[in-house]
Amino acid sequence: MADQQAPPAGPDLSKGIAPSEFAGEMLLGHVGDDEVLLVRSGSEIFAIGAHCTHYHGPLAEGLVTGEGIRCPWHHACFDLRTGEAIRAPALSPVAVWKVEQQDGRIFVREKREQPKPQVMGVTDAPGRIVIVGGGAAGFAAAEMLRRQDYRGGIVMLSNEAAAPVDRPNLSKDYLAGSAPEEWVPLRPDDFYTEAKIDLRLNTEVTSIDSNARHVVTSGGETIPYDRLLLATGAEPVRLPIPGADQPHVHVLRSLANSRAIIASAGGAQRAVVIGASFIGLEAAASLRARNIEVHVVGLEQRPMERVLGPELGDFVRALHEEHGVIFHLQDTVTGIDGKHATLKSGSTIEADIVVVGVGVRPRLELAEKAGLAIDRGVTVNAYLETSIPDIYAAGDIARWPDPHSLETIRVEHWVVAERQGQTAARNMLGQREPFHAVPFFWSQHYDVPINYVGHAETWDEITVDGDISGKDCLLQYKRNGRVLAVASIYRDIASLEAELAMEKARAP
Incomplete structure (x- = not known):
């Protein structure tokens, strides 16, 4: 029936x-x-x-x-x-x-007929805005510029082969095979034409001349700008070990990377994931969904302990072990000879696929060559302005003054990058909006979502409300009695309320 x-x-x-x-x-x-x-x-x-x-x-x-x-x-x-x-x-x-x-x-x-978006008013409309980067921040900025009724030229220069995609999906449902590829693009191709966004793919920007106010591409083209947004993002760290350049060894950042892993997964029986990070473990879960045996090798004592703490780290490990993942922690891969991955401990794992998920590094070369202030990222003020007038930065490269922790921070979260792109767009139009959004990310492991609000690089206390093993909990990460971040599993309203409380505390 x-x-x-x-x-x-x-x-x-x-x-x-x-x-x-x-x-x-x-x-x-x-x-x-x-x-x-x-x-x-x-x-x-x-x-x-x-x-x-x-x-x-x-x-x-x-x-x-x-x-x-x-x-x-x-x-x-x-x-x-x-x-x-x-x-x-x-x-x-x-x-x-x-x-x-x-x-x-x-x-x-x-x-009702869909009302037009709220337009704050363009007080200082530049003739042309150039965006370097085709990720979360770059796309969100371009989309917001048009939503704010900006009529000038927008040129988006992306070094990727695909138009902007929903990057979190690449390690989650798309990699697992439960999301079709048509869900992955952030917008269909005709969006850019209709919105008059000049999207140029496979385009690498090699230099910025802030005096002449133009950028130069690797093809030698000079593109002038009135305002410039740097949203160059981050690139995966590649391991300097023998055999890391083989075709069955993958990193996971772009749509092309995810497609390559999916292609390798066809007929594969065993995978080694190097790195017990968010990306590594999401990839592990996705490969298990394809009935591939997965071994995770990581330097950590516990998965994700540095971000989530020991108790939630132990839970994440147990969750993956319930689904058949085999961990080799406090160890590392020293070489890959054909399909044999050799560990520092001396053991060898035979694998049809190797996924390297040991972190990313911000792409700062362009900003450094241009003479922008750099401090473990591109230094920006509360309005996401860099040290050179009319150049803004957003996303994984930006280090900004966080009003909650009272520190300058840089985070590599998708939602943060999008929200910074949106704020940068409004500020490039003269709206002078400080970026006060609370960092947020989510990570999916099988049927268990982990939501994280705030930012705690260090803490001296973690309080737990609820039952972690029962998948019903809220953890507060504190320093000197002050809540810096909150992680939760199936405590959605409490997570939203924590975000709202942090926002109120940040309000100028």
């Missing part, structure tokens, strides 16, 4: 509901086949599409903050009035619906 689609949840809002049926802050219902979320904010009632446009997260399980609603999964935020995705990782709006009150009942019958 053919599968039958489940009926939409909740009451039929087109037939109206009594106010007594909507006693709380949110109510999930439907109009026809569309799931619609009623949201009360102050004295107003809004109706919006019920699912986040990023990964379809259920907004009914999210958090209402004034006239915004935040997704429980990856902390995107939508404007209740317009539906606009006002905080990455979501980029597309949710639908908005008309709310009518008649004869003491609340009705939702028809969609």
Whole structure:
């Protein structure tokens, strides 16, 4: 018998509901086949599409903050009035619906025409903006420039072969085989033409002349700019060991890298993952989903202990071992001879695939040659401006003043890069918006998501609320009694509330 689609949840809002049926802050219902979320904010009632446009997260399980609603999964935020995705990782709006009150009942019958995004006003419009980099920050900046009604030229120069993609998916569902490739591009190819974004792929920028205000490509082309955004990102660290250049040895950063691993996985029986990092362990989980035996080799005593601490590190190891992953910790690969990986401990593992996930390093060469201030990253101020006027930096290369930790920090998180790109775009238009967003990332291991809010390079105390082994917990990373970061498993509202509390503490 053919599968039958489940009926939409909740009451039929087109037939109206009594106010007594909507006693709380949110109510999930439907109009026809569309799931619609009623949201009360102050004295107003809004109706919006019920699912986040990023990964379809259920907004009914999210958090209402004034006239915004935040997704429980990856902390995107939508404007209740317009539906606009006002905080990455979501980029597309949710639908908005008309709310009518008649004869003491609340009705939702028809969609409103999608309101135009909120435009802060262009106070200093440059003629041409050049973006170097085709990753999260570069794409988010270009998209936001057009959303802010910027009419000037946008040139995006990317050294990658593919248009901007959803990079987190490359080590998660796409690599596991549960997400088709059409889900991977951030936008279809015709988006760039329609938005008048001059996207140039396979283009390496070799120098910046800040006096003449132009960049030079490896092909010798000179491209002038009025404002320049550096979003060159990071590149995977490659191991300086014999055999690391063989075709079955892979790094994982680009769509091409992920495709190559998938191609190697066909018919493979065993894989070695070097590095018990987020990327390494996500790759391990994805390869296990393809029924490949996986060995993880890492220098660490526990997986991800440096970021998550010992207890959560032990949990992550146990979770992967439950799924058949074999760990070789406090060890390293010293050479790869054909399909034989030799460990420092002396043992050998035969592997059809080797994935190297030992971290990334920021691509700073271009900024250094241009004379920008460098401090373990490109130094920027609160507005993401570099030390040279009209040059901005965002994403993995940017080191910025963090108002919560009171330190300058650089993080390699997808959502941070997108939000910095959006802020840089508005600032290149003269809006003078300080970047105060709280860092956020998520990591997926089989069916277990780990959400992390804030930034704690060091801590002197970790408090645990709940049961880590029961996959229901919230951990606070503290220094001198102050909460710097929060990690959680299936504590979505608490994670959102922690983010909001940190934001309020950061407010100037």
